[in-house]
Amino acid sequence: MSPELLIPLLAAAVQSGTPVLYATLGEMFTERSGILNLGVEGMMVVGALAAFLTAKFTGSPWLGLLAGGMAASALGGIHALVCLEFLGNQTVSGLALTILGAGLADYLGTPYIGQNAPGFYAFDMPVLSAIPFIGPIFFKHDALVYISFLAPLAFWFFWHRTRTGMALTAAGEYPKAAAAAGLNPVRLRWIGILVGGFLIGMGGAYLSLAYTHLWTNGMSAGRGWIAVALVIFAFWRPGRAVFGAYLFGGVMAFQLRLQATGTNLPSSLLLMLPYALTIFVLLLSAMRGKGKSSAAPAALGVNIEPEG
């Protein structure tokens, strides 16, 4: 493939991988605290709607981003209430959240289908965008993409070098020991869900404010579920999440481009690619992870029972 074709494709991969990256990091944040949240798909689309509406009525995409994050975080709060306070089943609660979130976004968003909102636009990063090959792929994007470059580093620092980060890991690995050490694992898991939810909402906001600048129903199109799979693929490590997200971004961009060039392949077969790749990627990580002890947080999906 010639560079004239390859560079735009890779740049598109970075762009369409970014919402998945935010969602993956958000879910990873939550799961590291020991909570399995299968509501990502619903939270993402609610975040996308809240971001769209806020940006539309205030004119500020940044406020939109904030609203998107907060809306998804609030929806995550339901999950926290159900699983942490009412000790409900995490798997089913997450599914309920997805049904609820998708319904809410459709219901509240229907009057705005096809309408536009101000969003984030690409600009060249000074100096860096001039680097040959790398520049046009990574440094001709919008602000949210640049922020997402820093996110994995920030995550690594947070989890390995800060007290809160290590406490969160303890809540996910062995909440009883965390409690014995004077930490409050329930509160830590609340933080895990709410902060993770905010990031998932940012992924949603990216869809309606940067990837497109308009509202359509069902915007997330399975990206939330792909993010859940990518957390497994990434072995709960942020660096690998970047790789996974861009891989998916690449396949989505490739599929769109192929459709646009008017190929003979039917669009429904092309649309299958990301979903088939998800299964394939899980297979791959399962085969690689064979024999090793699981990389998942030890208490993932296990509720904290009250004493007594």
Place this chain on the structure above:
Amino acid sequence: MFGLNVVKRQEPPKWGSFLIYPGCIALSLCISCLLLAAQGKPALEGMVMLWQGAFGAWYAFEDTLLKTVPIFLCSLGVAVTFRMQVWNIGAEGQFALGAVGATWAVLTFPNLPGWQLMPIMFLSSAVAGCAWGLIPAYLKLRLKVNEIITTLMLNYIGILILQFLVYGPWKAKASFGFPMTEEFPSAAVVAAIPGTRLHWGVAVCVVAAVILTIFLSRSRLGFELKASGESLGAARYARMPYGFLVMLVMGLCGALAGWAGMLETSAVVGRLQPSIMVGYGYTAIVVAWLARLKPWAIGLAAVFLAALRVGTENLMLELQVPAAFGHIMEGLILVTVIAGQFFMNYSIRLGSAEVSK
């Protein structure tokens, strides 16, 4: 919780389900009312319309029962997999494949008489749905691939296969560009029960439920299935065939969901078209959990959620409420019920902590 003392109950209280479930559903209906009001619609009138749309007349109730059939069949299968703690979210895709399997039979043997074609359709839809359920089961057993995600991805892929076929190779010549197959010949249509608009798929539901109930409560495999769900370690220790059981429940669920897809295509729509995919497979999850995975309760919960769907259609007509309103209500009911089940397993004591065992 909130500074109160939470005490684990030895066993669920007898009054539990009579108080908790109606309470949870009432709470979710209240929130739905608020949502209606937030859009400037009359909330209480809306609830009345919902009720009338589903139960107001025999005609309406027939609609409800017609929608109960696919929800019930999918939910029955989902519940069996959930019993084993196998989180099969794939009824939607298995439903799609069932519809595809049945349509394949109709298009391949268009001239067979009904008494030959019908069994082939039942078989082909069951095989197709079953296959779609066995893929994630195999991956789970062989490579420990998370079945939640594989079943979900196979939903998307299954629906796209259906779309590929009706937009492409199976598209009717006289469809004026609409994505649909030829109308099924009368031999391929599951007939209506005389005097009603209900089709004989209702009988399939009854038979399936009875057989499954007997299987779960009377047979050795049924017992092992329940035991493996409750404690995987103990089941392995007792040398129960865990792998076989997973394949069995996933295949069973696929076949049941496949039949649901076949009945919807053949008896309700009369041809294959993408609009048969309206999320029955996801509703089935809500139903299964609401019914605490018990077959008789699944019947009740399936009627209830089917009524909700039919009632929402009435609401769409009368108040121009988007169809998504029904999904919100489903989600709300599921959320409140999951939270409400807390009170079945725990009691809350006020005051200072006294040591109680």
